[in-house]
Amino acid sequence: MISLPxxxxxxxxFSVALVSLSLPISSRRVKVGDMVGDSSDDLLRRRIRAQGxxxxxVPLSLIxxxxxxxQGAPEWLVWGIGAALAFGRLLHAIGMLxxxxxxxxxxxxxxxxxxxxxxxxxxxxx
Numbered sequence: 001m002i003s004l005p006x007x008x009x010x011x012x013x014f015s016v017a018l019v020s021l022s023l024p025i026s027s028r029r030v031k032v033g034d035m036v037g038d039s040s041d042d043l044l045r046r047r048i049r050a051q052g053x054x055x056x057x058v059p060l061s062l063i064x065x066x067x068x069x070x071q072g073a074p075e076w077l078v079w080g081i082g083a084a085l086a087f088g089r090l091l092h093a094i095g096m097l098x099x100x101x102x103x104x105x106x107x108x109x110x111x112x113x114x115x116x117x118x119x120x121x122x123x124x125x126x
Contacts, residue, residue: 006075007066010082014058014089021051021093024063050096054089057111064118071125077117085114 025047032039038048067079067087088110095103 002070004066006051006078006082007062007069010065010086011062013086014062016088017093018051018058019056021047021054025051046096046099050093053092053096057115058085058089061111061114061118064115064122068121071122073121073125077121081114081117081121082112084117086122088114 006009025044028041028044028047029035032041032044034041034044038044040080062085065081068081088107090107091103092107092111095101095107
């Protein structure tokens, strides 16, 4: 059995992060009385998009991270990719929730960097 302790730690952390992005959506939906749409509520829209963007990028990023670790990449590389992804997602979420475009931008750059580093490492090691 392959052990992936670093990727497993990031999966656990990102699972908690997803819940932390999801719960405020649920509470806001109750407050505005809309369980499906966004009621043209700016805060609810930003929360939905912060969570949606997380869901769009994190799953494939974590799969890539797991494969990089499974291929025997140096620990520093696995940690670096995971840290870039984690920091990027944190900055992006803060940027979305606080309407700070500069943080969103840096967050996306770090997210893209994590994806590209994983892809590059995987392709090099084919």
